[in-house]
Amino acid sequence: MVNDRSAVVDSWPVILIKGVNFMHEVSLSVHGRKRPFSFTMLLFLALILALVGLLIWMAVTQFGHIITGNRPQSAAELPQTTFTEATGVRIMLVAITAGGGMIDLRYQIADPDKAVIVHDEENPPTIIDERTGKVISRPWHDHAHDQDLHTAVTYYELILNPDGLIRPGQTVTIRIGNAELKHVPVQ
Numbered sequence: 001m002v003n004d005r006s007a008v009v010d011s012w013p014v015i016l017i018k019g020v021n022f023m024h025e026v027s028l029s030v031h032g033r034k035r036p037f038s039f040t041m042l043l044f045l046a047l048i049l050a051l052v053g054l055l056i057w058m059a060v061t062q063f064g065h066i067i068t069g070n071r072p073q074s075a076a077e078l079p080q081t082t083f084t085e086a087t088g089v090r091i092m093l094v095a096i097t098a099g100g101g102m103i104d105l106r107y108q109i110a111d112p113d114k115a116v117i118v119h120d121e122e123n124p125p126t127i128i129d130e131r132t133g134k135v136i137s138r139p140w141h142d143h144a145h146d147q148d149l150h151t152a153v154t155y156y157e158l159i160l161n162p163d164g165l166i167r168p169g170q171t172v173t174i175r176i177g178n179a180e181l182k183h184v185p186v187q
Contacts (some may be wrong), residue, residue, distance in 0.1 A: 078091070118157070
């Protein structure tokens with residue numbers, strides 16, 4: 001235990017209150033000299049290691065596609081000019097929700113006159129699994145918005161995902177009317 005404040009000046013920081021050392025010390029030899037290695041220093045090193053680990057994890061998850069060569073795209077990043085011209089709709093997102101039981105299909109209206117096709121009950125928006133070719137088109141509910149579609153507004157449709165057929169990371173084809181948008185990534 002250190003009882004003299006002058007001894008603290010030449011050693012690592014130690015908390016002293018009225019001559020009582022509240023830190024547990026471990027003797028550590030550095031360049032032939034013994035220095036106290038406090039519990040606080042151990043916590044500090046653990047924190048630094050945790051932060052370095054967090055930074056590595058963030059870098060790998062954010063930029064891992066560069067290493068693997070597979071860059072995940074969102075639906076909004078896909079070239080959709082032909083599809084949008086045919087349907088009046090731009091696909092923004094295809095994501096799995098509700099514990100895998102539903103597919104969240106989000107689309108933005110580019111041309112309200114053409115986009116009325118999304119309300120066609122005989123031919124609803126359809127998702128095709130590119131692995132198996134299975135077609136999924138059963139909506140969870142009717143459209144929750146009015147029939148009037150507005151330009152630049154994003155709407156959604158929840159489609160049942162039977163047996164969790166579609167999973168994040170897969171690619172699907174979206175069919176609206178007679179137009180298809182292929183290789184849409186699922187999030």
